[in-house]
Amino acid sequence: TPVRYEAESAVRSTGSTVDSDHAGYSGTGFVNTPNAAGAHVEWTVNAPVAGSADLVIAYANGTTTNRPLDISVNGTTVVAAAPFAGTGAWTTWRTVTVPAAALTAGANTVRVTATSANGAPNLDYLDGPA
Ligand code: GCU
Numbered sequence: 001t002p003v004r005y006e007a008e009s010a011v012r013s014t015g016s017t018v019d020s021d022h023a024g025y026s027g028t029g030f031v032n033t034p035n036a037a038g039a040h041v042e043w044t045v046n047a048p049v050a051g052s053a054d055l056v057i058a059y060a061n062g063t064t065t066n067r068p069l070d071i072s073v074n075g076t077t078v079v080a081a082a083p084f085a086g087t088g089a090w091t092t093w094r095t096v097t098v099p100a101a102a103l104t105a106g107a108n109t110v111r112v113t114a115t116s117a118n119g120a121p122n123l124d125y126l127d128g129p130a
């Protein structure tokens with residue numbers, strides 16, 4: 001069973017808010033970043049052992065335009081500009097998986113950073129290794 005890290009408990013860049021106005025999210029809400037490049041959310045993901053693990057990020061993008069995110073682990077970009085395509089509605093939540101991310105034992109930082117002026121999609125959670 002993966003361990004879930006809610007976005008509302010993660011560190012987020014200035015101007016981001018925790019909102020709950022679009023149903024279907026996990027936990028108590030989701031993070032709504034400003035519509036700006038550089039907006040980011042950073043989770044601390046605990047790995048029981050060093051090794052590779054899938055990271056699953058849940059989001060909604062109610063627009064028809066991709067909201068690309070750079071995804072970094074411990075400061076190194078592992079996926080550049082992952083698309084985070086439109087999901088059809090702000091209440092429709094989908095996941096993007098980062099396969100086999102290299103993690104160290106213990107705390108790892110996983111940061112997603114918007115690369116376009118539209119900012120990040122709404123971010124719900126990250127599922128990490130058990
Ligand atoms: C709407 C929507 C927000 C979303 C924002 C955006 O305002 O209600 O949840 O974050 O669009 O475009 O980023």
Ligand code: CA
Nearest residue numbers: 032033034035
């Ligand atoms: Ca937003």
